[in-house]
Amino acid sequence: MQQSVKRVGCLAQFEITRLCLTKSGVLSLLAFATAWLIILYYPVNYAVEWVYSDSLKDIARDIFGAFGISELLNWPVPEIAMYWLIALFLYPIFAIIISSDQTCADRARGTLRFITLRASRTEIIYGRFLGQVLILTGLIALTLIASVIIAVMRDSSLISVAFSLSFFVFFELVIVILPFIALMSFFNSFSNSSRKSIIYVGLFYGLLPMIFALLESYVGQLSYLYYIFPGIQLSNIINPTDIELSFHLLPLIQMLVLLVLSQFLMKRTSI
Amino acid sequence: MSILLQAKNISKSFGNKQALKNVSFEISKGAPVALVGPNGAGKTTLFSILCGYLAPSSGQVELFSRAPNHSSNLSRLGALPQDAQLDPRFAINHQLKFYAQLQGLSRKNAQIEAERVLELVQLSDVLNEKPLSLSHGMRKRVAIAQALIGSPELILLDEATAGLDPLHAREVRSLVANLADETTFILSSHDLNELERLCEQVLFLENGVLQQHQTSNTENSTHCYTLRMAHEQPNIGGALQSISADIKVTKISNKEYVITAPASGLNLSIDVEVLKLCHQNNWHYKQLINGKTLEDKLFS
Numbered sequence: 091m092q093q094s095v096k097r098v099g100c101l102a103q104f105e106i107t108r109l110c111l112t113k114s115g116v117l118s119l120l121a122f123a124t125a126w127l128i129i130l131y132y133p134v135n136y137a138v139e140w141v142y143s144d145s146l147k148d149i150a151r152d153i154f155g156a157f158g159i160s161e162l163l164n165w166p167v168p169e170i171a172m173y174w175l176i177a178l179f180l181y182p183i184f185a186i187i188i189s190s191d192q193t194c195a196d197r198a199r200g201t202l203r204f205i206t207l208r209a210s211r212t213e214i215i216y217g218r219f220l221g222q223v224l225i226l227t228g229l230i231a232l233t234l235i236a237s238v239i240i241a242v243m244r245d246s247s248l249i250s251v252a253f254s255l256s257f258f259v260f261f262e263l264v265i266v267i268l269p270f271i272a273l274m275s276f277f278n279s280f281s282n283s284s285r286k287s288i289i290y291v292g293l294f295y296g297l298l299p300m301i302f303a304l305l306e307s308y309v310g311q312l313s314y315l316y317y318i319f320p321g322i323q324l325s326n327i328i329n330p331t332d333i334e335l336s337f338h339l340l341p342l343i344q345m346l347v348l349l350v351l352s353q354f355l356m357k358r359t360s361i
Numbered sequence: 362m363s364i365l366l367q368a369k370n371i372s373k374s375f376g377n378k379q380a381l382k383n384v385s386f387e388i389s390k391g392a393p394v395a396l397v398g399p400n401g402a403g404k405t406t407l408f409s410i411l412c413g414y415l416a417p418s419s420g421q422v423e424l425f426s427r428a429p430n431h432s433s434n435l436s437r438l439g440a441l442p443q444d445a446q447l448d449p450r451f452a453i454n455h456q457l458k459f460y461a462q463l464q465g466l467s468r469k470n471a472q473i474e475a476e477r478v479l480e481l482v483q484l485s486d487v488l489n490e491k492p493l494s495l496s497h498g499m500r501k502r503v504a505i506a507q508a509l510i511g512s513p514e515l516i517l518l519d520e521a522t523a524g525l526d527p528l529h530a531r532e533v534r535s536l537v538a539n540l541a542d543e544t545t546f547i548l549s550s551h552d553l554n555e556l557e558r559l560c561e562q563v564l565f566l567e568n569g570v571l572q573q574h575q576t577s578n579t580e581n582s583t584h585c586y587t588l589r590m591a592h593e594q595p596n597i598g599g600a601l602q603s604i605s606a607d608i609k610v611t612k613i614s615n616k617e618y619v620i621t622a623p624a625s626g627l628n629l630s631i632d633v634e635v636l637k638l639c640h641q642n643n644w645h646y647k648q649l650i651n652g653k654t655l656e657d658k659l660f661s
Contacts, residue, residue, distance in 0.1 A: 111451070204445060206430075210430065210435065211430070
């Protein structure tokens with residue numbers, strides 16, 4: 091058991107190295123950093139103007155109200171509110187892209203054959219998953235710290251409230267991305283390229299709802315089927331006051347189910 | 362002798378094609394084992410099943426008395442799969458260290474182990490190179506080094522010397538011979554001379570069927586010698602037969618003869634008599650082999 095945990099840790103550590111030491115990993119990080127630089131510089135930095143300026147305040151209230159997220163305007167640190175709004179929808183996409191190659195390139199190259207002589211397939215699934223979770227958690231933390239710095243630079247008295255809000259946002263975002271990473275572990279358990287894995291995600295979110303809708307037209311309401319989609323709860327948690335325990339449990343259950351399925355498939359797939 | 366590997370009635374089909382048909386054998390700790398067969402005979406499929414990369418359609422494989430993928434077997438088996446490659450994005454040292462750490466070695470010992478196995482394949486100087494900067498043969502030797510990490514009890518090498526120059530192929534052969542006391546090797550190759558030199562047990566696959574499973578001890582009632590001449594000699598068959606009426610001389614080719622003698626009851630040392638005959642007639646012989654060549658065993 092101890093050895094097994096050690097191997098999972100070793101595999102996770104290698105994932106982090108893969109992101110930081112390879113050209114493709116560094117390029118992904120650069121693309122990510124550029125995107126966040128733009129987000130932090132424009133929407134997050136100017137969030138305060140939206141909220142406090144007399145001319146924009148009403149527009150913001152109208153827009154946010156129309157989407158049912160006017161609660162966010164009451165946050166004491168508008169920068170974090172804006173960050174939350176953007177990150178909640180962007181991080182799942184980042185999670186899908188960044189974790190799209192967990193085992194598939196190694197399978198195509200045959201490197202997985204070297205690894206399976208030293209680690210079980212279950213350990214490989216969980217090690218790679220853990221590595222991706224650590225990477226994305228780190229990225230969330232970094233971007234969140236940058237948002238806090240922007241807020242504190244404007245008004246240093248916000249430091250404690252900005253940090254406490256950040257902890258909340260960090261916790262919620264990590265829970266949100268877990269099933270997305272697990273979804274990529276699942277597609278990686280039988281795909282042999284990251285591009286294919288992303289295509290599978292497109293089909294998963296594009297085709298399945300259509301099939302479910304078709305089924306519903308024959309057999310009536312089947313709303314519980316939609317719980318298989320990671321992120322189904324996102325629109326319900328934008329307003330933090332609306333967050334219920336079930337919105338935390340759902341992504342965790344999705345993650346567990348996807349990981350067990352990945353493990354099951356990985357054990358039966360030829361490598 | 363402890364059994365390392367046991368295959369019981371393994372069959373494997375890919376669609377309509379049956380790659381392996383009821384293959385059964387067992388391998389005990391000891392001298393290297395050869396896996397021989399023509400292209401498409403099912404050697405790589407068998408290797409993949411033994412390593413746990415593929416599941417058999419039917420039958421059972423036991424590696425160290427467990428299923429190949431059982432966690433207790435991790436790091437006890439080393440393998441050189443035919444087409445597997447190291448990750449081109451990382452230095453060789455980085456990857457070998459990672460594999461050693463997965464096998465339970467500390468960071469420091471993993472570094473020592475990576476250097477040790479590269480030294481074994483004479484590639485210490487490529488420690489910090491990336492795989493793509495190496496030649497095909499060097500990449501193959503690095504992959505062999507990977508199989509040696511942690512000195513596993515059983516190592517499967519699929520076409521280990523294919524694509525290597527003669528010098529490095531020879532080095533790999535001598536490496537296998539040197540490590541054979543502590544590790545049991547299963548080698549697949551098309552080079553029968555290579556396997557003959559290294560292996561005592563032979564698994565011969567043809568069309569997915571295990572045709573022969575023999576060891577060097579199978580010829581009990583008779584004893585054979587194979588004589589290879591440097592030049593063709595017109596009267597050599599009769600001269601060899603004149604050594605004794607109890608022996609049988611078979612001409613394999615114009616320059617190769619197999620002399621079969623009863624294992625006991627003959628007061629002559631056939632090999633000594635054959636050498637005397639060559640010396641007296643000033644015939645140049647190339648080799649006198651104690652036994653049949655592997656090629657003759659399998660194909661004659």
